[in-house]
Amino acid sequence: MTLKAVLFDLGDTIMDEATEVKDEAGDTLRAELIPGMKELLLDLHRAGIPLGLVADTRVATHRNVLGQHGLDRLFGALAISDVVGVCKPHPRIFLEALAGLGLGPADYARVAMVGNVLERDVLGANRLGLISIWFHWNDRRPTTSDDPQAAPAYTVCSVAGLRALLARLHGSAL
Numbered sequence: 001m002t003l004k005a006v007l008f009d010l011g012d013t014i015m016d017e018a019t020e021v022k023d024e025a026g027d028t029l030r031a032e033l034i035p036g037m038k039e040l041l042l043d044l045h046r047a048g049i050p051l052g053l054v055a056d057t058r059v060a061t062h063r064n065v066l067g068q069h070g071l072d073r074l075f076g077a078l079a080i081s082d083v084v085g086v087c088k089p090h091p092r093i094f095l096e097a098l099a100g101l102g103l104g105p106a107d108y109a110r111v112a113m114v115g116n117v118l119e120r121d122v123l124g125a126n127r128l129g130l131i132s133i134w135f136h137w138n139d140r141r142p143t144t145s146d147d148p149q150a151a152p153a154y155t156v157c158s159v160a161g162l163r164a165l166l167a168r169l170h171g172s173a174l
Contacts, residue, residue: 003049003170004107005076007097007125009088009115010055013135014041015065027060030068034137036159038069043174044166045074052077052097054113056087056120077101088117089124098128105129112169114162117141123150131169135162 019032066072077100115121125132134152
């Protein structure tokens, strides 16, 4: 199988929320990335795998953080809760990103969603038939869910583990 796209959450999936510097309005001005994530995103992009961002955040936050690290150009679709008007796991925010990448329902089983929150990222992905990947690299969020639909297809605990899984799902090295 080759992946049609990979969708990513932002907080504690691409950026390390513990490093955020915010302004008085609550917008993130800057933040550090999870070590190794920039290289993974660049390698996915170089491999021709479309990337989308599906994030419950403010507009300035993703612009500031992705721009700070030169990653803003890598994402072909941005589905930001403040713009879309709903938060994950609502299907509309995922569908916004998928449509922005030109993907329809026939493609969903070949789209991976990487996120750190079972009740948002994983549940939303599973409801649409996406490949749900729980990026559990810290314990800032609940590590269990009572909803059986929030069970991830895959769990990874490091960027290296995520790289290996995505390479396996895509059928080629990244």
